[in-house]
Amino acid sequence: MSVTSIIAHVLTGLGALVLFASGLGVFRLPDVFNKMHAGTKATTLGSILFLTGLGLFEPSWMPKLLLVVVFIVLTNPVSSHALARAAHNEPAEKPDNLIIDDLEESKGENQ
Amino acid sequence: MIRTIVGLAIVLVLAAILITVVDDYTVPSALSGVGELYTQTGVEDTGSVNLVTAVVVAYRGLDTLGEVVVLFSASTAVVLILTLIPIGANPTPPSSIVAFTAGILPGAIILFGIYIITHGHLSPGGGFPGGAVVASAFLLVMLGSNTIPDKSKFLSSIESLAGLTFGLLGFWGMFTLGQFLNNLVIPAGSPGRIISAGIIPLISLAIGAKVASELSGIFSSYRKAGGEE
């Protein structure tokens, strides 16, 4: 078992663990914005770790996997941003203990 | 309540019938009939390494033409209904982050879609999935734009051009080799190369353009009738 293989095992294992934690977070956290916190950041990190580990297993796949990583890094924050705005527009989704709401305050200014 | 009971009864009766049918089914050990024929002689007949594309475009090309017509009539119905009966337009302006990403990503997505379409005879893909990918890039453009795009003329001319190409390629085979949609009017070449398999890549391009323009037409008329959240 070479060093690369050990690193690959560790990376894929860590990625799977982070993805599992993200799924658990989506299941357990109370409201939309908390769920999104688990569902976006953790899946981005988990996918990057997992894909990098996979690339170390099969070095010939590395360019394609890096392309996938670039796409995930580009699209994941944007989609969660759009999702958060859509959820913010729904009055029913607003949590009870929301104290600071910068988006609501800035709505009048930069339209 | 009565609706639930009747629905459940119908579904349970159907489930019982299906289970008795499945009960007689034995796992086949080999392919039979036409599937076996396609796997045996597909690569020699069509020059396409991917047998699914060979069946879609070459062996069952006439069926695919008919299915494209079904797709065409469905999308035409959607566009016609939404043009004749306006539902009220209120596209919400996108945020600047979404607008920026919608400016840079669609090029890469369209490139990927074209890759899927043109490599349909070599790797998984072909006209239908590639066209869907290209249409999703158009969807992203529409989500990121502030105004209602009016590209229906452009879309419908691409659609007509693609359909015409499909038909003309079919007639080419009919007049030279006596068979509608015969794909060997161009020599097959060596299987596994990008320029091979006769006119399969050309027909894949036509199918991809048609699927992409029809789905984009549906989205465009949706956008005219009101934003998609």
Added chain:
Amino acid sequence: MSAEYLFYWSMAATGLGLVLIGLWGVLTRKHILRIALAFTLADTGVNLILVWSGFLPNRAAPIIDSSVTTVVDPLPQALVLTSIVIGVAVAALFVVVGVLASRKSGSADIRHMKELRW
């Protein structure tokens, strides 16, 4: 009860289950978009069963190269490929007609749409 047997039949069971659930949803739901969603579920189930009918365990995908000798049946896959795209176009038409019907009757509940009573 070997693993191969379970692998083969679990696919068919999933497809059948989706078809039955979708049918039940079409028969019992009341919101018009729920009915469209149930219809989509049944569509997915039918596609699964069709692809499964050409599937044999321990064979490769139907892309021939030098290392592949036995492949699964390509014909059902080719038919399902077109069926999926047509399915989404039909779903789009369903949604548009549903929106129009709910505009006309003032509610998305099919009990208020006289034409759809059963």
Added chain:
Amino acid sequence: MNMSLFAAASIGTGIMMIVAAVAALIVKKLISAIIIVGFVSLSASLLFLLMDAPDVAITEASIGAAISTVIFLWGRGKIGGEQ
């Protein structure tokens, strides 16, 4: 390859899909139902991949998970998600 691993994957995906399909029909909010149906389509593409149908898997992933979800979201925006 190990066959029991494939069996576990297909059975797990199948159970998940059946549960999600029932949930999509009985869940209260329409938007949740739409997202769950998108998830069922994505899982179906995994099953297509297990059934050696990569072409169908690509098509189902791009159409079932992206395009049809957008179509239903548009309908929800026009009708409203009561029920």
